[in-house]
Amino acid sequence: MNSNKLIHDHGDHNYHTHDLSDVNNSEVPVQQHSHEHTHTQTKIVINRLSRACGHLEAVKRMVEEGRDCSEVLIQLSAVRAALNSTAKIILKDHMDHCIVDAVESGDKEVLEKLNEAIDMLMKS
Numbered sequence: 400m401n402s403n404k405l406i407h408d409h410g411d412h413n414y415h416t417h418d419l420s421d422v423n424n425s426e427v428p429v430q431q432h433s434h435e436h437t438h439t440q441t442k443i444v445i446n447r448l449s450r451a452c453g454h455l456e457a458v459k460r461m462v463e464e465g466r467d468c469s470e471v472l473i474q475l476s477a478v479r480a481a482l483n484s485t486a487k488i489i490l491k492d493h494m495d496h497c498i499v500d501a502v503e504s505g506d507k508e509v510l511e512k513l514n515e516a517i518d519m520l521m522k523s
Contacts, residue, residue, distance in 0.1 A: 440492045447485040454478050486520055 438444075458474045493513070501509035 438492050438496060440488050444485055444488055447481065447488070451478055451481045451485065454481065
């Protein structure tokens with residue numbers, strides 16, 4: 400999969416592609432699952448993402464205030480660590496639920512998508 404393209408459907412199994420290089424950051428498409436599943440960590444993930452957003456806003460203010468570059472870099476590192484930790488929670492939840500369901504139903508496409516997602520996570 401080209402990392403500048405997102406192939407997905409909106410639950411109707413009519414797959415289409417978005418060219419992410421042409422998409423405004425506020426309009427990045429959200430990939431929809433074509434299978435039913437539950438997530439047990441959604442509230443935790445949302446809370447962590449909210450904290451990371453707040454932290455990133457604080458870093459933005461640091462830059463606007465002309466704070467020391469080393470301090471900004473340290474705080475950016477903390478935001479990145481928070482996002483990586485959140486990604487691990489999502490990945491574990493995905494494996495515990497979506498991947499188990501996919502294996503039981505023989506859905507190899509979900510496994511391919513997992514590999515693509517892991518590849519993208521490893522690049523960051």
